[in-house]
Amino acid sequence: MGKLIAYARVSTRQQDADRQVSDLQAAGVRRDDIYVDSGVSGGRASRPQFDRAVAALEPGDTLVITTLDRLGRSTQNMLAFAEALRGRDAGLRVLNLGGGDVDTATPMGSMVFTVMAALAQMELEIKRERITDSVAKRRAAGKDLGGRRQTFTDSQIRNALRLIDGGEPATQVARDLGMSRATLYRRIRELPQATTI
Template identity: 75%
Template sequence: MQDTFGVHVGKLIGYARVSTRAQDADRQTRDLIAAGVRQDDLYIDHGVSGARATRPAFDRALAALHEGDTLVITTLDRLGRSTVNLLGLAEQLKTRGINLRVLNLGGSNVDTGTPMGSMVFTVMAALAQMELDIKRERVTDSVTKRRAAGQDLGGRRPAFTDNQIENARRLIDAGQPATHVARDLGMSRATLYRRIADLDARQWVKTQRE
């Protein structure tokens, strides 16, 4: 939008989303219009999950935004479900000179174009980063403890042949540290011993059948 002198005047771009086609966005639409968004500047995604990286109407809304404009949503979860991704989007908009206005964030109307709104998002970003760091620390601690206990860490297990396990046993018998042999195979020492014991058991059963 431009004024009579051809200077771009910031406008409001509204975005609404419903996860299923059975739902309607009437409530969101009414709230956005009441907040000053023009009908022609409304973009609505129907039957689109917030987890999707690309959403047709949302992509068009982003393309319609220019420096000085404001993207308006009713609640923060309309943009997506990951706090980290939401804050990343807010930062991208800020870089483009675009504000983000959430009509109901913690019961308040928050606009990143205001000092208070900017502070709220800064606090949210700090909390989200702290939450992410805590989760990473817990995962790392859990993996360390499970590896020390020789437990399965999940995921796809490497396929080892009986010959590889037999060779590992020979190396240990020859004096190689079991920890080093297991590490070379990508497993814990306890896991290697279990594989050796399993091989011994299968070989014993085989000899009993012969």
């Protein structure tokens, strides 16, 4: 019986992998054999801890992950990876795949893995399609798309300062510019001294 090596991943630094680690330990993986990438997208080819986990696999060992999306995004890549593990005489075990625990070392597990990998990629493509459609609709309706706020020139900030000096409420001037009052005041303080009124 080989060793269990596990991999966990979270896409942003604000998330934590505690639940994945707990599930992996409950499946029998020792804490020292769990590799965790934080703030790393599943779409990236290089994931440092993933690479270390794979390098740690010896013949007869099994790589354990909690869900299929921890492994990657593309069906083709996931299937090629599972095949590469088989070629190294190592297995792949997914704890929550199709409602159960799937081990690709068995014929049934391999088939379920293949089907679920294809479904995971289809789900990702549908999600991308929805986002693209939503952005197009918001753009057509003239709505805010979010993202980085526009930057304002010193000239625009000076004009805002003139309006405030002329009696306009600072809150209204800031709102018209699309920024908070605190941001407007900060930008006014940052103006070069020679140009402030």
